[in-house]
Amino acid sequence: MINFIKKVLSDENEIPSSKRILGVxxxxxxxxxxxxxxxxxxxxxxxxxxxxxxxxSGAVSIFKK
Incomplete structure (x- = not known):
């Protein structure tokens, strides 16, 4: 169950996504x-x-580049 939650809250690179955590x-x-x-x-x-x-959070990721 914990692995499922980690996968849901992580992005493609297995890094926790702040947008997903904020959304949840x-x-x-x-x-x-x-x-x-x-x-x-x-x-x-x-x-x-x-x-x-x-x-x-989305604006930070857009203007970060």
Whole structure:
């Protein structure tokens, strides 16, 4: 099971991918917030933070070259 999780969170070079880790953590956070807090503001805040972190991670990898 642990090997499966490592493979899912790693890229083609067997290196952990920050975008995949952020995506999984953001998805889990969004699900938890949706069940605990039933207001739109909390759900929007988690969604925007996750999308922002993924966007920054993507921009870093694009402009790194």
């Amino acid at each position: 953590l953001g998805g889990i956070s969004l699900i938890v917030v949706m069940f605990i807090y039933h207001n739109d503001t909390s759900i929007d805040a988690v969604l925007i933070m996750t999308l922002g972190a993924l966007g920054i």
